[in-house]
Amino acid sequence: MVTLHEVLNQAETEGVAIGHFNVSDWITLKAVFESASDENVPVIVGASEGERQFLGVRQIAAVVKSLREECGFPIFLNADHTHSLASAMEAAKAGFDWIVFDVSTLPLEENIRQTRTAVEALKAIRPEILVEGEIGDIGSGSEIHDAARDLRKGLTAPAEARQFVEETRIDTLAPAVGNMHGMLKSMVAGDTKKRLDIERIRTIKEQTRVFMTLHGASGTDDGDLRRAIAAGITVVHINTEVRIAWRRGLDRALSAQPNEIVPYKILPKAIDSVKELVAARLALFSSGRRHVRLASEQSSERSVAEQPR
Ligand code: G3H
Numbered sequence: 129m130v131t132l133h134e135v136l137n138q139a140e141t142e143g144v145a146i147g148h149f150n151v152s153d154w155i156t157l158k159a160v161f162e163s164a165s166d167e168n169v170p171v172i173v174g175a176s177e178g179e180r181q182f183l184g185v186r187q188i189a190a191v192v193k194s195l196r197e198e199c200g201f202p203i204f205l206n207a208d209h210t211h212s213l214a215s216a217m218e219a220a221k222a223g224f225d226w227i228v229f230d231v232s233t234l235p236l237e238e239n240i241r242q243t244r245t246a247v248e249a250l251k252a253i254r255p256e257i258l259v260e261g262e263i264g265d266i267g268s269g270s271e272i273h274d275a276a277r278d279l280r281k282g283l284t285a286p287a288e289a290r291q292f293v294e295e296t297r298i299d300t301l302a303p304a305v306g307n308m309h310g311m312l313k314s315m316v317a318g319d320t321k322k323r324l325d326i327e328r329i330r331t332i333k334e335q336t337r338v339f340m341t342l343h344g345a346s347g348t349d350d351g352d353l354r355r356a357i358a359a360g361i362t363v364v365h366i367n368t369e370v371r372i373a374w375r376r377g378l379d380r381a382l383s384a385q386p387n388e389i390v391p392y393k394i395l396p397k398a399i400d401s402v403k404e405l406v407a408a409r410l411a412l413f414s415s416g417r418r419h420v421r422l423a424s425e426q427s428s429e430r431s432v433a434e435q436p437r
């Protein structure tokens with residue numbers, strides 16, 4: 129089975145991004161898994177501290193492991209926005225593939241110190257685990273917000289990103305590049321979009337050379353997402369859009385069948401609603417795919433060319 133590191137390397141080579149979708153329940157997990165299987169692309173599911181408290185840390189890890197091993201499908205699990213070392217270590221021991229260690233509200237030096245400690249502690253538990261660090265301000269809460277925050281002061285400075293990556297030895301970086309957690313009401317209505325600082329993404333990538341994750345991607349302009357991936361983003365996190373699709377699907381199912389009480393007759397509509405969203409996002413993230421010739425293709429072309437004429 130392909131490893132998560134190999135999946136990221138391949139995505140970077142091909143100029144695509146891997147979709148990361150947060151899950152809070154079996155419905156969203158089932159939808160993400162089925163959608164990625166239909167599209168035949170690797171996928172990451174994330175559970176933040178609140179989401180995994182609801183799901184059970186070891187329980188969500190066991191289910192994702194079962195999907196990966198029994199179905200032979202590259203689905204991976206991320207402990208999203210983990211704010212304490214104890215919580216990060218609990219997730220690593222439970223079998224999570226990736227930890228987003230997020231102490232980004234601290235001053236840079238303290239963020240570096242705590243993130244570096246976390247990298248060492250987590251790799252001691254499972255050397256293959258990926259650890260992500262975060263600098264800058266991308267707000268919090270995958271919810272529908274009333275008012276826009278001014279995130280301009282919290283944008284990630286490329287020189288600080290470089291120092292952060294060098295001193296913490298993280299595997300992946302979450303920068304602030306115009307992204308923001310959650311959506312404004314106008315974004316839910318489709319009247320406004322988040323816009324990204326593509327040049328900043330490109331410069332941070334050049335300065336750090338690590339994989340970069342775009343958090344807070346719900347409600348982002350599609351063209352900006354394509355350009356961000358071309359400039360160096362390898363993973364894109366979506367949560368609020370998943371939650372909206374889940375809620376709309378569930379509302380539709382309940383009002384279409386007001387007297388139905390059988391969960392497995394009601395919930396497929398919620399699953400279909402989330403699947404539709406996930407499929408559209410996965411298609412967008414892969415839309416800039418470059419065809420990369422495999423070594424086997426090159427050697428078979430060589431052997432044809434070398435045949436006597
Ligand atoms: O870590 C989760 C994501 O960054 C989700 O952000 O709710 O804006 O999609 P979002």
Ligand code: ZN
Pocket residue numbers: 209309343344365
């Ligand atoms: Zn996030």
